[in-house]
Amino acid sequence: METLIGDVLLSSAFLAYAGYFDQQLRDTLFSTWSSHLVQAGISFRQDLARTEYLSNADHRLQWQANSLPADDLCTENAIMLKRFNRYPLVIDPSGQATEFILNEYKEKKIMKSSFLDDSFRKNLESALRFGNPILVQDCENYDAILNPVLNRELRRTGGRVLITIGDTDIDFSPTFNIFLST
Numbered sequence: 001m002e003t004l005i006g007d008v009l010l011s012s013a014f015l016a017y018a019g020y021f022d023q024q025l026r027d028t029l030f031s032t033w034s035s036h037l038v039q040a041g042i043s044f045r046q047d048l049a050r051t052e053y054l055s056n057a058d059h060r061l062q063w064q065a066n067s068l069p070a071d072d073l074c075t076e077n078a079i080m081l082k083r084f085n086r087y088p089l090v091i092d093p094s095g096q097a098t099e100f101i102l103n104e105y106k107e108k109k110i111m112k113s114s115f116l117d118d119s120f121r122k123n124l125e126s127a128l129r130f131g132n133p134i135l136v137q138d139c140e141n142y143d144a145i146l147n148p149v150l151n152r153e154l155r156r157t158g159g160r161v162l163i164t165i166g167d168t169d170i171d172f173s174p175t176f177n178i179f180l181s182t
Helices: 004-020 023-040 050-054 057-065 072-082 096-104 120-130 144-150
Strands: 111-114 133-137 154-157 160-165 168-171 177-181
Touching: 004 023, 004 050, 004 072, 023 072, 050 072, 057 072, 072 096, 096 133, 096 177, 111 120, 120 133, 120 144, 120 160, 120 168, 144 160, 144 177
Parallel strands: 111 133, 133 177
Antiparallel strands: 154 160, 160 168
């Protein structure tokens, strides 16, 4: 109990700031943050394992069953995909993350689309309305129609939660998720 504050500070800083970096820089950041906590007199577990603290064994096994490699970097990335506050942008040159996301959300009927797809807007509206996750690939060709979604520009009208896409108001489902991938 005495290390709870330090453990939570380290873990939350990791989730908020480390996603962009590779494993070596993540470890360096974690060490730097740990030294700041020592200087501030905040106790934390010296042997804090990020992957074990932020996930449980069942999740890690399920992720591996959904084609996630078992290394720490991939597991940390999966943790960030599970605990995001803003919709994630996944830079995925090998296609492993895309395959993992498709497998992980298969039961929730994930849709796969692209800004280059003629039916992108229809797919987005359907996902927003029915709460299905959507994986948008080829995000290098970004479409500004997605701005209200990424900014969560929601409004409540008569008990409904609406979002405007283009010139159309669409009911927004709270179970909606979007993953952007390059």
